Amino acid sequence: MKFGSFLLKRLLLSIFVIFGLSIVIFIIARVVPGDPARMALGPRAPEEVVQRLRQEMYLGKPLPEQYFYWIRGVLSGDFGRSLVTKRAVLEDIKEYLPATMELSIFAGILIVIFSILLGTLAAQYKDTWVDNLIRTLSYFGVAIPAFVAAILFMLLFGYYWPILPVLGRLSPGIHITRITGLLTLDSLIQGNFVAFWDALKHLILPSVALSLGRTFQEARITRSSMVENMHKDFLSSERGYGIPERVIMFKYLLKPSLIPTVSVMGLDYASIFANAFLVEMIFNWPGISRYGINAMLSKDLSVISAVVIVCGTIFLVVNITVDIIVAFLDPRIRLSTSRGI
Amino acid sequence: MRNSNQPNNSIAISLVRPKSIFWLNLGKNWYKFSRNTLSIVGLVIVAGIIISAIFAPWITPYPEHAGPFVDFDNTGQPPSLQHLCGTDNMGRDIFSRIIFAFRGALIMAGVVLALAVPPGVLLGLTAGYFVNTWIDIVIMRITDIFLGLPPLILALVIAAVLKPTLMNAMIAITVIWWSWYTRLVYGMASSVRNEYFVIAADLTGASKFHIIFREILPNCLSPIFTKVALDVGWVILIGASLSFVGLGEQPPIPALGQMVSDGGNYMPTLWWMTIFPSLAIVLVILGFNLMGDGLRDMLETGRE
Amino acid sequence: MKTKENILLDIKDLHVWYRVYGGYLKVLNGVHLMVREGERVGLVGEAGCGKTTTMKSILQILPPGDFHIPQGQIFYKGQDVLKMSFKELQRLRSREIAMIFQDPTTALNPVFTIGTQIGDVIKYSSAFEENEHKETIKGRSIKSLKEVYLPDPERMLINYPLQLSGGMKQRVCIAMAISSPRNLFIADEPGTSLDVTIQDQIMRLLNEVVEKRKTSIILITHSLGVAKEMTDRIYVMYAGTIVETALPEVLFKNPVHPYTKGLLASVPKISGGGIAKGIPGKLPSYLNPPSGCRFQPRCEQESPICSEKPPQLFEIEKDHLVACYLTQR
Numbered sequence: 001m002k003f004g005s006f007l008l009k010r011l012l013l014s015i016f017v018i019f020g021l022s023i024v025i026f027i028i029a030r031v032v033p034g035d036p037a038r039m040a041l042g043p044r045a046p047e048e049v050v051q052r053l054r055q056e057m058y059l060g061k062p063l064p065e066q067y068f069y070w071i072r073g074v075l076s077g078d079f080g081r082s083l084v085t086k087r088a089v090l091e092d093i094k095e096y097l098p099a100t101m102e103l104s105i106f107a108g109i110l111i112v113i114f115s116i117l118l119g120t121l122a123a124q125y126k127d128t129w130v131d132n133l134i135r136t137l138s139y140f141g142v143a144i145p146a147f148v149a150a151i152l153f154m155l156l157f158g159y160y161w162p163i164l165p166v167l168g169r170l171s172p173g174i175h176i177t178r179i180t181g182l183l184t185l186d187s188l189i190q191g192n193f194v195a196f197w198d199a200l201k202h203l204i205l206p207s208v209a210l211s212l213g214r215t216f217q218e219a220r221i222t223r224s225s226m227v228e229n230m231h232k233d234f235l236s237s238e239r240g241y242g243i244p245e246r247v248i249m250f251k252y253l254l255k256p257s258l259i260p261t262v263s264v265m266g267l268d269y270a271s272i273f274a275n276a277f278l279v280e281m282i283f284n285w286p287g288i289s290r291y292g293i294n295a296m297l298s299k300d301l302s303v304i305s306a307v308v309i310v311c312g313t314i315f316l317v318v319n320i321t322v323d324i325i326v327a328f329l330d331p332r333i334r335l336s337t338s339r340g341i
Numbered sequence: 342m343r344n345s346n347q348p349n350n351s352i353a354i355s356l357v358r359p360k361s362i363f364w365l366n367l368g369k370n371w372y373k374f375s376r377n378t379l380s381i382v383g384l385v386i387v388a389g390i391i392i393s394a395i396f397a398p399w400i401t402p403y404p405e406h407a408g409p410f411v412d413f414d415n416t417g418q419p420p421s422l423q424h425l426c427g428t429d430n431m432g433r434d435i436f437s438r439i440i441f442a443f444r445g446a447l448i449m450a451g452v453v454l455a456l457a458v459p460p461g462v463l464l465g466l467t468a469g470y471f472v473n474t475w476i477d478i479v480i481m482r483i484t485d486i487f488l489g490l491p492p493l494i495l496a497l498v499i500a501a502v503l504k505p506t507l508m509n510a511m512i513a514i515t516v517i518w519w520s521w522y523t524r525l526v527y528g529m530a531s532s533v534r535n536e537y538f539v540i541a542a543d544l545t546g547a548s549k550f551h552i553i554f555r556e557i558l559p560n561c562l563s564p565i566f567t568k569v570a571l572d573v574g575w576v577i578l579i580g581a582s583l584s585f586v587g588l589g590e591q592p593p594i595p596a597l598g599q600m601v602s603d604g605g606n607y608m609p610t611l612w613w614m615t616i617f618p619s620l621a622i623v624l625v626i627l628g629f630n631l632m633g634d635g636l637r638d639m640l641e642t643g644r645e
Numbered sequence: 646m647k648t649k650e651n652i653l654l655d656i657k658d659l660h661v662w663y664r665v666y667g668g669y670l671k672v673l674n675g676v677h678l679m680v681r682e683g684e685r686v687g688l689v690g691e692a693g694c695g696k697t698t699t700m701k702s703i704l705q706i707l708p709p710g711d712f713h714i715p716q717g718q719i720f721y722k723g724q725d726v727l728k729m730s731f732k733e734l735q736r737l738r739s740r741e742i743a744m745i746f747q748d749p750t751t752a753l754n755p756v757f758t759i760g761t762q763i764g765d766v767i768k769y770s771s772a773f774e775e776n777e778h779k780e781t782i783k784g785r786s787i788k789s790l791k792e793v794y795l796p797d798p799e800r801m802l803i804n805y806p807l808q809l810s811g812g813m814k815q816r817v818c819i820a821m822a823i824s825s826p827r828n829l830f831i832a833d834e835p836g837t838s839l840d841v842t843i844q845d846q847i848m849r850l851l852n853e854v855v856e857k858r859k860t861s862i863i864l865i866t867h868s869l870g871v872a873k874e875m876t877d878r879i880y881v882m883y884a885g886t887i888v889e890t891a892l893p894e895v896l897f898k899n900p901v902h903p904y905t906k907g908l909l910a911s912v913p914k915i916s917g918g919g920i921a922k923g924i925p926g927k928l929p930s931y932l933n934p935p936s937g938c939r940f941q942p943r944c945e946q947e948s949p950i951c952s953e954k955p956p957q958l959f960e961i962e963k964d965h966l967v968a969c970y971l972t973q974r
Contacts, residue, residue, distance in 0.1 A: 013485065020486035028502055139379070143627035145578050147585060147598075148619045151605060155616070159609040233751035236706040241766040241821055242739025245731075251765075256756050274491035278582055282605070292494075293586055296501030304498055312490050330756055331805040 014316045025308045029301045080302030089306045098181025100287030104272045107210040114215045119222025141216030146275035149209040150282040167284045206283045214268045226257040259330050266322040380635020386628030394443040406433040407441035409593045427613035438595035439621045450576040457515045461522030469530020487520035500588040510589035529561040563640035574629030654680040659717030670931040674885040687876030688865045695885040696865045700831045739770035743822035744831040748838050749814035753806040760802030770825040789820040812843040830862040884939040891965040901967045903944050
């Protein structure tokens with residue numbers, strides 16, 4: 001089946017990309033001037049200790065060999081030790097990653113829902129005030145970077161209008177036992193609705209800040225794709241055969257129009273993840289991005305490499321998923337014989 | 342995009358440089374651009390930013406505030422007639438600093454794009470010309486690696502491991518940015534590659550150099566220009582994100598992201614310290630976006 | 646016996662305008678067309694003369710929002726389509742009239758299977774509701790596909806349009822049209838986008854379908870030969886007006902309108918005579934159409950009244966109407 005080979009090719013490509021990324025990040029990390037062992041232990045550590053660490057880290061060996069040891073460690077889950085937290089990086093990641101996942105998934109859901117809603121509205125009421133309003137908002141929405149939106153929210157909701165919490169994931173005094181690490185999910189599983197509501201409230205501001213720009217961008221794409229499809233012959237033809245209007249709208253118009261939108265959702269996730277780095281800092285959200293930024297500022301190399309690999313892998317998985325969804329929606333993609341030439 | 346008037350298999354017409362076509366049609370192109378008022382707005386904003394950045398030392402009210410300057414008598418002044426955007430915690434005029442920050446931002450965008458676009462385009466053309474050969478595969482897989490991560494993350498990493506200076510921030514962004522152009526140009530070049538007029542040129546013995554630069558490239562120029570115009574805004578955004586976390590221009594030289602971050606510490610009392618640099622960032626992106634959209638409408642013949 | 650009751654469709658003085666940037670495209674300028682029960686009507690005209698627009702107006706499937714009908718009526722079984730309620734229109738489309746589009750590739754939705762599309766046509770047709778589910782939707786779909794001689798109908802249901810050839814897609818469209826009993830088919834240049842042998846097959850299929858079910862059909866074509874063979878009456882259309890109508894033999898033997906004469910003279914004859922003459926000029930601009938007869942700019946003959954008012958259809962002999970001042974001596 002054509003689809004199977006299509007999927008296989010994507011998978012192989014992705015694995016290749018991850019490995020390539022790991023090489024790139026490894027080279028970058030080793031490019032840093034200075035002695036990693038000395039940096040890890042500080043200027044006051046005795047020379048023998050540093051020497052021993054150098055040997056442990058294989059610093060004397062040629063680069064490809066170092067890479068090999070590092071990759072071997074990574075594949076078995078050992079990312080090394082963080083200079084800052086002094087724990088195994090894997091532990092840190094296990095603690096912080098779910099927070100970022102929860103945030104990015106929530107932001108992603110917001111983008112999907114609102115961009116389709118706004119885009120469809122704009123298309124239905126094309127050239128009326130609704131359409132023009134959405135279009136104007138889009139120009140501004142796209143131009144506001146996530147961290148600017150975050151700062152503005154901080155100002156607005158932190159001080160002037162404190163109806164939504166601005167710091168962290170939970171209010172003090174509320175406890176949820178971690179099962180998945182996704183607090184909203186965990187609290188639901190345990191039936192703790194107070195905690196659920198609290199966690200949700202904390203999610204809102206950072207997610208909206210993250211999703212703002214892309215929501216409006218996707219809304220524009222949805223609108224234009226809907227407008228383009230509205231005039232297509234197959235709609236008149238289907239209408240002419242007597243298919244009722246609501247079926248035409250919600251089935252025969254919607255599905256082809258959503259394809260361009262869904263195709264760019266992979267990029268959306270990229271932008272969410274990238275912007276999370278700053279937004280987490282602002283909202284004090286204990287996620288992997290904030291962890292990563294701190295590591296970058298303190299030159300905590302093992303952490304930096306680990307974060308890049310993890311983020312890259314997640315990003316790739318999301319992309320493949322999006323590609324699968326698009327191929328599922330659009331038979332033209334999965335059934336066409338050759339791409340390009 | 343190719344002129345729809347241009348016949349497919351005529352080599353002679355493709356030898357006409359695309360630049361002259363653009364200038365010949367300047368009147369018509371301007372009309373297309375100006376039909377959308379928003380594009381004009383964008384153009385005005387961009388022109389305003391560029392001019393004010395170039396003439397910053399002469400037109401800002403307090404040019405010396407953009408350097409090592411401290412005035413503890415005037416700290417934390419709200420916006421007024423003397424200080425349009427107020428003063429910050431060190432008594433410096435925020436408006437002047439914003440204009441100077443534009444300088445750094447524009448220089449960064451200019452340098453980054455000047456360094457990243459030509460190699461990116463070249464690689465894309467090469468991969469497109471040698472499509473389906475090992476050259477294509479190697480180039481595009483490497484490109485995929487660099488596209489595999491959102492640009493901000495890699496830029497942060499690179500800027501972090503190097504010392505925090507403007508130069509290094511530019512290097513960091515450049516190292517990633519070329520790959521977007523490679524992909525863009527590859528998409529166009531690989532499909533144009535097998536059009537008749539290229540094959541004809543090949544058969545009549547035109548050198549590879551000629552084919553790539555005189556046949557394929559002219560057909561890819563419009564989207565490249567559009568992307569460059571839009572990218573100025575995005576590069577400035579990434580630059581602001583970098584300076585927000587302290588990478589990039591170091592104080593006392595002003596940078597937009599850095600100003601937003603500093604201002605964050607004094608919220609909500611000195612709210613103008615954050616709000617105005619934030620608005621400046623939004624304005625820059627907005628301006629380049631609007632102008633870029635207008636350019637796209639003008640250069641790429643859409644469906645009418 | 647041709648009594649009033651036999652008249653199925655009666656378009657009276659239809660004007661349709663499209664709103665565009667510079668004003669209005671006044672495409673249809675007084676179209677008159679009549680179809681009786683069991684009659685096969687041919688509508689002939691060059692590309693862009695308004696044939697498809699007229700047909701789409703009957704079913705009210707013109708592009709949303711952009712058009713305007715300043716005057717005219719379309720009577721179907723005595724009721725004015727232009728004044729019909731939504732529900733009545735629904736019934737009209739699903740039970741009375743079916744239109745088979747010109748290009749089957751654009752007429753089918755690319756992201757849904759054939760089975761889904763034809764299934765929905767059946768599901769929402771009023772006739773199906775009345776049928777009390779004596780057969781399933783799938784059963785009816787397969788039956789329709791078999792009637793258009795599509796091989797392996799079961800497999801066809803799960804195919805997507807892009808997997809089918811042009812001829813097969815056209816058959817699917819016909820199958821959708823015949824899936825419920827209908828009284829009038831509108832076939833818009835069937836098979837034009839396909840090669841000639843396939844086109845021939847499609848025409849034969851249409852003929853068979855029409856004969857078997859005794860339905861009426863409006864056959865749009867720009868081939869006079871096809872019109873002559875397959876219709877009981879021909880309407881000649883030019884620039885949004887009907888210029889002449891007659892029985893096929895009469896039209897070919899005794900064309901009256903200058904345009905019809907020109908059309909017939911344009912057909913190259915194998916028996917000799919060299920390359921045909923053709924009609925110089927082109928269709929008028931719909932944005933600023935001529936105020937009088939729309940053919941006047943291309944007409945060889947002329948009289949002052951031609952540019953003043955558009956001519957009305959006028960019966961010069963039994964069952965033969967022409968819209969031309971020059972023939973009304």
